[in-house]
Amino acid sequence: MDKVVGILGGGQLGRMLAQAASLLNVNVVILDVGDHAPAKQVVSPRSADLAHINGSFTDPAKIRELAAKVDVLTVEIEHVDVGVLQSVEGSVPLGVHPSPTTIRVIQDKLVQKQHLAAHGCPVSTFVQVDSNAASVTSIAEQLGLPLMLKSRTLAYDGRGNYVLRTLTDIPEAIAALGGRPLYAEKWVPFVKEIAVMVVRSASGEVASYPVVETIHKDNVCHLVFAPLRSNDAMLAKRAREVAEASVKTLEGAGVFGVELFLMENGLIFVNEIAPRPHNSGHYTIEACETSQYENHLRAILSLPLGSTALKVPSAAMVNVLGASNNMDEVTAVARHALTIPGAAVHLYGKSECRKGRKMGHITVVAPSDAERSRRIRPLLERLPSPSD
Numbered sequence: 001m002d003k004v005v006g007i008l009g010g011g012q013l014g015r016m017l018a019q020a021a022s023l024l025n026v027n028v029v030i031l032d033v034g035d036h037a038p039a040k041q042v043v044s045p046r047s048a049d050l051a052h053i054n055g056s057f058t059d060p061a062k063i064r065e066l067a068a069k070v071d072v073l074t075v076e077i078e079h080v081d082v083g084v085l086q087s088v089e090g091s092v093p094l095g096v097h098p099s100p101t102t103i104r105v106i107q108d109k110l111v112q113k114q115h116l117a118a119h120g121c122p123v124s125t126f127v128q129v130d131s132n133a134a135s136v137t138s139i140a141e142q143l144g145l146p147l148m149l150k151s152r153t154l155a156y157d158g159r160g161n162y163v164l165r166t167l168t169d170i171p172e173a174i175a176a177l178g179g180r181p182l183y184a185e186k187w188v189p190f191v192k193e194i195a196v197m198v199v200r201s202a203s204g205e206v207a208s209y210p211v212v213e214t215i216h217k218d219n220v221c222h223l224v225f226a227p228l229r230s231n232d233a234m235l236a237k238r239a240r241e242v243a244e245a246s247v248k249t250l251e252g253a254g255v256f257g258v259e260l261f262l263m264e265n266g267l268i269f270v271n272e273i274a275p276r277p278h279n280s281g282h283y284t285i286e287a288c289e290t291s292q293y294e295n296h297l298r299a300i301l302s303l304p305l306g307s308t309a310l311k312v313p314s315a316a317m318v319n320v321l322g323a324s325n326n327m328d329e330v331t332a333v334a335r336h337a338l339t340i341p342g343a344a345v346h347l348y349g350k351s352e353c354r355k356g357r358k359m360g361h362i363t364v365v366a367p368s369d370a371e372r373s374r375r376i377r378p379l380l381e382r383l384p385s386p387s388d
């Protein structure tokens, strides 16, 4: 297993990938700005030629430098230069995963929706829109209000989304989305957001993790509950089938996070797919037989996939977001978690705390849902909260 994995991006996902890699004697080389990116802090290179690279993961020269010293290239973020990845693909022994063509489809959310619709995956109504008032007005009249306006590119944590509630807000919406290419989605009155992590091996074998419920706050993942509880005995099976079928339409190995909307009548829509480990899969580190991070590495290195089964009756994950530049508030909730049985603290080693920034997460495992609720409650009460 003495292989070298290159990762574009050195944030928390890269950090948890690197932690999983170290257990398998897999070497990791990180490309990101600065010598102390979160992922770089947890792996010390085995030899000088495997030193991390200081540079932007969007810099073609740096991507080529990384490609030249690894057995496989992967990403912790989809906002990367696909053309450069395609140009190095043939020279990296085990290739680039997920495949650059997959990243290209996913990084433009309109193209992603068109791709899913063309492959028969259930998506709600969406339409391309021009970044001008006339175009947005005509789409709003067609699809109704509220209307979800989305930036096609560079979106994350809801930055790139604008909920249009009245036609008078259109100029503000266009200004807020900053002249980026846009599309619009009909408002989806979901009853729950759910998610499924799917892992796909290099040979095309696909396996899914248990269905989880995700709760967002201000467009950012706040809580994840595993497994999903429902009166509908077939729901979990259906959600996994939709997620697996969606991933099968894409090329390349690795894990994919599939975000789904659950409707009152039981229908499921695909919201979006992340071609990498995902926030809704952090819980797998403590709660599943093989974490999403280890399975991502196994998949891209052509190793046998590990079991995706839950190994605890109940789990929850809470994201710890900064409320200000005060790191002490983050440390305080983490310290409290140390007193709770079944709680595992993950702090990301970010150099600066900022309002809304993901600083860490805490996973709680428990013998029952009731006990899980009891264990997580004091943490929710202590989360940093913005004063304004």
Ligand code: ATP
Pocket (backbone or CB within 6 Å): 148, 150, 155, 156, 157, 158, 159, 160, 161, 185, 186, 187, 188, 189, 193, 216, 219, 259, 271, 272
């Ligand atoms: P991520 O950080 O997950 O990549 P993102 O910036 O790509 O987020 P989306 O996942 O598209 O954003 O949307 C963020 C949230 O906004 C969703 O999780 C959901 O709560 C809400 N949302 C998105 N699309 C719709 C819609 N069409 N109707 C209603 N709510 C929506």
Ligand code: MG
Pocket (backbone or CB within 6 Å): 155, 156, 157, 272
């Ligand atoms: Mg997204």
Ligand code: MG
Pocket (backbone or CB within 6 Å): 259, 271, 272
């Ligand atoms: Mg999303």
